[in-house]
Amino acid sequence: MDRLLDSLHTAPIIDKDGYEYLVHPITNGVPMLDPALLREVVVEMIRRIDTGVDKIVVPEAMGIHLGAAVSLQTDVPLVVIRKRPYGLEGERRLFKETGYSDSEMYVNDVDEDDRIVILDDILSTGGTLAAICETLDEIGCEIVDIVVVMRKVGGESAFEDIEYEATSLVDISVSDGEVTIHRSVADESE
Template sequence: MKKARIEDLDFEKGGGLIPAIVQEYKTRKVLMLAYMNREALEKTLETGLAHYYSRSRRRLWMKGETSGSIQRVRRIYVDCDGDAILLQVEQVGDACHLGEHSCFHRALEEAERLHQSFDREVAEKIRGDYSRAEVTARRWVKDKKRKEYKFILTPYTEHYTPPDPEVYEWIAEKIDESTPDIDKVVAPECFGIPIAQLVASRKGRPLAIIRKRPLKPGDKGVEYASGYEKGRYYIYGVAEGEKVLLVDDTVSTGGTLLSLIRELASRGIRVAAVATIASKEDYRGRELVEKLTGLKVQSIVRVYIRSRGVEVEVVT
């Protein structure tokens, strides 16, 4: 990356001040906009803590000096004209004085048409990908009620082809916005891991992966049965008293989710919410999980397998 020096910054253009955009390093979310003079920037470099210049109080101030919500600076970048900077920080507590994590917590009402247009655009991409998806059959193993399990080869769940990054980020955004704050995100191997990591990163929380194989001899697992496989899951990285978001790629019969929710509860771990990219509605698993656990399953894409092909409803 190219370099710039303090001497390259044009403080004079803004009357001695330059705008400082503040971004959280681990979530990539924009937290706030503040202003710096040269002294504030030098103090930031000296201490490693974000300092700004208050235009209303006309003085230097350190973020969190009274609230404790300090910002530890991880990276500083300069824009092409040298009249603005970007700080990437570790935010302690919340950035906004109103108690929100980010100062940018309100959507512009007049922009709702643009937001809805983008949602429709993404939903159309998802419908198109599902309409072109190949449907394969696997032997049904859960019980004797069916003979085969329909497997839909899409970019979003099976990663049969790589998903569009913008669409995948949109799915993560929807899951993030529709689920509460938690201590950790948990996800079973294996297709749920990519979307779970995106959601965990957006929330700034760790991802705990539930394994299909024990990591140490003697580890005890919990049995599960989905439509096409049976086995054991081994839970690591979560502890009693923690609140978690359970994320998977797809809910079909509900066998995996039910086993994990019950096992987590038996260990004193509270499942605060459940989210999946897709729900195969013909298998009724989403409804079953909601009925037996009282938890709403946030499924972004609801899939129906018909004789003429795959139909989907995208929940925007």
């Protein structure tokens, strides 16, 4: 996890209307994503999921590179929850709130009884993952694992109100222009 931990200390932090926002290769694709960093993260994510599931589900946009890499390695099909509707039969709309935006997303191709792994880059206010889990529950899927690269700790999380647990590779806080690392999976092997 050296690459991920090092990259967190060098990532720029910008102000989004008072919200301290980390600009990181995994969460933004900016600064550019080193393949060795992506590989390190994806290997750790795959270690933490049941690869015998029916589908990997990721939200657009910054779940896509992670989901694509995990899908290639595991042969599990990838479903992307999109920010635009296609109007296809069975499409479901969800409403999500994050720390800096409110928006709609659209779920296609997830069916009752599907066994699902959800992946994403970051769990921050939890609004995105809470909305996704609620919608997959309504459809009648089984959410087997939820894995994120980073979890922001120290704030309120909508995700705490729901029955699922998310595994993170690293827990961070972002404050006064600095990232603090609270825990990482690297600690588990010590």
